[in-house]
Amino acid sequence: MQLLLFDGFNGLIQGTFYALMALGLSLIITLNSVINFAHGGFMVVGAYLAFTLEPYIGFWAALVVGPVLAGVIGILVERTLVRYMYGRPDPIYSLLMTFGFALIIEDTVRTIWGAQGVPFRIPTALGSPVSTTYFFLTGYRLFVIAAIALAAIALFAFLRMSRFGIRIRAGILDLETVSSLGVNVYLLRTVNFAIGTLLAGFAGVLAAGILQLAPTMGDDVIMATFVAVVVGGIGSLFGSVLGGLLIGLAAGVTTAYYPAASDVVIYIIMAVVLIVRPRGLLGQEGLFE
Amino acid sequence: MNRRVYINGAVWLLLVTAALWLPLIGGYMALASRVLLYALAAMGLNLLLGFTGCMSFGEAAYFGLGGYGTGLYLTYIGHSMVVSVIAGTLLGGVAAFIFGPLVMRRRGIYFAMITVAIGQIFYFIAERWNSLTGGEDGLSGFSRQPLHFGFVTVPLDATAFYYFVLFFFAIGTGIIAVLLHSPLGHTFVAIRENRRRAQFLGIHVERYVWASFAIAGFIASLAGALNALQNNFISPINLYWVESGNLVIMAVLGGMRSFWGPLVGAIIFVGIQDYVSSYFPNNWETFIGGLFIVAVLFFPNGILGLARRRGRRAAAVPQPSESGEPQVREAT
Numbered sequence: 096m097q098l099l100l101f102d103g104f105n106g107l108i109q110g111t112f113y114a115l116m117a118l119g120l121s122l123i124i125t126l127n128s129v130i131n132f133a134h135g136g137f138m139v140v141g142a143y144l145a146f147t148l149e150p151y152i153g154f155w156a157a158l159v160v161g162p163v164l165a166g167v168i169g170i171l172v173e174r175t176l177v178r179y180m181y182g183r184p185d186p187i188y189s190l191l192m193t194f195g196f197a198l199i200i201e202d203t204v205r206t207i208w209g210a211q212g213v214p215f216r217i218p219t220a221l222g223s224p225v226s227t228t229y230f231f232l233t234g235y236r237l238f239v240i241a242a243i244a245l246a247a248i249a250l251f252a253f254l255r256m257s258r259f260g261i262r263i264r265a266g267i268l269d270l271e272t273v274s275s276l277g278v279n280v281y282l283l284r285t286v287n288f289a290i291g292t293l294l295a296g297f298a299g300v301l302a303a304g305i306l307q308l309a310p311t312m313g314d315d316v317i318m319a320t321f322v323a324v325v326v327g328g329i330g331s332l333f334g335s336v337l338g339g340l341l342i343g344l345a346a347g348v349t350t351a352y353y354p355a356a357s358d359v360v361i362y363i364i365m366a367v368v369l370i371v372r373p374r375g376l377l378g379q380e381g382l383f384e
Numbered sequence: 385m386n387r388r389v390y391i392n393g394a395v396w397l398l399l400v401t402a403a404l405w406l407p408l409i410g411g412y413m414a415l416a417s418r419v420l421l422y423a424l425a426a427m428g429l430n431l432l433l434g435f436t437g438c439m440s441f442g443e444a445a446y447f448g449l450g451g452y453g454t455g456l457y458l459t460y461i462g463h464s465m466v467v468s469v470i471a472g473t474l475l476g477g478v479a480a481f482i483f484g485p486l487v488m489r490r491r492g493i494y495f496a497m498i499t500v501a502i503g504q505i506f507y508f509i510a511e512r513w514n515s516l517t518g519g520e521d522g523l524s525g526f527s528r529q530p531l532h533f534g535f536v537t538v539p540l541d542a543t544a545f546y547y548f549v550l551f552f553f554a555i556g557t558g559i560i561a562v563l564l565h566s567p568l569g570h571t572f573v574a575i576r577e578n579r580r581r582a583q584f585l586g587i588h589v590e591r592y593v594w595a596s597f598a599i600a601g602f603i604a605s606l607a608g609a610l611n612a613l614q615n616n617f618i619s620p621i622n623l624y625w626v627e628s629g630n631l632v633i634m635a636v637l638g639g640m641r642s643f644w645g646p647l648v649g650a651i652i653f654v655g656i657q658d659y660v661s662s663y664f665p666n667n668w669e670t671f672i673g674g675l676f677i678v679a680v681l682f683f684p685n686g687i688l689g690l691a692r693r694r695g696r697r698a699a700a701v702p703q704p705s706e707s708g709e710p711q712v713r714e715a716t
Contacts, residue, residue, distance in 0.1 A: 130493060130496075132629075176677065176681075179681060180680075183684070185439075186439070186492065186493055186496075187433075187439050187496075187632070187636070188680045188684060189680075190439075190441075190496070191629070191632065191633060191636060191676050191679070191680050192676060192677050192680040192681070194629050194633075194673075194676060195633075195672070195673040195674065195675065195676025195677045195680070196673060196676075196677060197673070198669045198670070198672055198673030198676070199669070199670050199673035199674065199677075201669065202666075202667055202669040202670040202673065203670065205666070206666065206667060314626075318500070318504060318625060321497060321500070322497075322501070325494070325497045329493070355512045356512075358508045358511075358512075359504070359505050359508040359509065359512075362501040362502075362504045362505045362508075363505065365497070365498070365501045366486065366498060366501045366502065366505070369486075369490060369494060369497070369498045369501070370486060373489070373490060373494060
């Protein structure tokens with residue numbers, strides 16, 4: 096029982112990471128119409144930048160600056176490469192381009208920071224165990240869940256309440272109409288891409304405190320993120336959160352009972368969802384077919 | 385028609401005589417074998433990607449399964465080279481046939497995602513089933529055996545193995561070529577061009593997608609079986625989604641709509657991989673990634689697609705077009 100609680104809680108934490116990644120990816124897929132394979136790369140970049148800055152500016156500032164820099168890189172990439180993909184109806188081109196970009200990111204990170212994993216220092220206040228009654232739990236893990244929940248709430252508030260956020264949501268539904276109403280959709284798409292990569296960077300910095308930093312850490316996360324988006328339903332942001340939490344929990348619970356299958360279970364869930372309910376749990380029908 | 389005969393003749397002449405001219409330009413036979421077997425896998429994939437219009441991103445599953453079939457046969461069962469290739473082809477091909485019904489209804493990004501999901505399932509099985517597959521370290525307890533022709537025994541050194549691969553390459557591409565000129569192949573293209581219209585014409589689109597998926601899987605696993613023999617080694621990496629991406633880029637780079645496109649793509653991809661990795665052993669991925677981006681930005685129709693359009697435009701210049709309107713160039 097204790098093991099189940101421990102693994103289940105770990106799974107929940109992993110699920111919140113997937114949910115945050117999936118939120119950013121979902122924004123990019125729907126408004127930018129880009130299947131962003133480099134999303135895991137942006138996560139890694141954000142994490143490593145925070146790692147480099149942390150000795151100089153401290154953990155809390157790095158937690159903000161790392162993701163923001165990832166967002167800035169997102170803007171550069173969108174302006175120089177991704178925007179050429181907007182006119183291509185076949186999603187395979189954007190997929191291949193970002194796939195290539197993911198390879199370049201991984202290689203660059205390896206060249207700069209080395210192939211070996213490096214540990215990321217977190218404040219001692221957060222590193223100490225909070226409770227050992229039911230299972231071992233550090234304050235950092237609770238902090239991660241709170242931080243991700245806060246980020247998700249902030250994003251939803253931004254999309255519901257700010258003028259720009261409402262335009263993004265409108266653009267997801269019908270970009271042409273939004274454009275004809277006089278909104279600069281190029282700016283909209285650029286900012287949207289930057290928000291997505293910023294969220295990825297934020298997830299990366301938080302993950303760095305739990306896992307070790309490694310150049311390849313984006314590889315498995317990106318696939319899990321895609322699974323979360325597809326399970327939740329492409330086109331639905333709530334679906335992405337739900338999908339992320341669901342697959343994280345499923346992986347955690349499977350670890351408790353049958354560890355060997357913990358990696359594979361999320362793909363089985365996705366296959367089942369795609370067969371039974373192809374549009375995903377909360378997705379719109381017919382999007383991106 | 386004549387032009388096609390010349391091109392095919394030239395391609396086969398170059399392939400058959402590779403042992404003579406390749407060393408002169410600094411290549412070596414093991415590299416040529418690798419080009420051929422990746423080209424075969426990419427041509428199989430292209431049947432699905434370029435001719436049926438289904439975005440498969442999980443072809444490495446069948447490529448890798450073919451390798452495991454061959455490796456496991458040679459490790460645990462027997463020593464016959466030909467049987468080992470058949471065993472690999474059957475393992476991967478049958479898997480593709482079985483999983484076909486799961487993917488055939490999906491389209492676009494969903495097709496890509498479900499093919500990836502199936503591939504990842506195989507990847508994690510191979511990685512975790514230590515006792516059978518050697519787990520993460522891969523399966524390495526087998527090696528190429530000499531070929532017996534009854535009266536003569538041929539040891540498979542690099543050159544002989546190249547011709548061994550070429551033999552299967554010829555079978556595989558022969559099947560694809562016959563298929564593309566058959567009603568079945570025309571149906572594939574019809575589905576690519578207009579799925580809904582094909583459906584209205586009474587074509588069971590899903591069944592044909594299944595057929596295309598299964599045939600692509602058989603050919604990819606044949607290539608994977610040869611890959612295992614080429615390296616005397618097979619590891620889960622061959623099943624990973626990154627490998628699927630490599631196969632897709634070979635098809636796109638060479639030209640998805642051309643028969644020989646994936647071969648051109650494989651020559652460039654494997655060539656760059658080999659050349660760059662010997663000079664920049666740690667950074668060759670950047671070159672491959674850059675190649676992806678350049679290919680997508682500047683050669684979306686592939687190199688052969690580009691060449692063909694050039695040729696067509698040059699041929700069209702002397703005759704003024706009937707309507708007098710300038711030809712609209714494809715927006716890039």
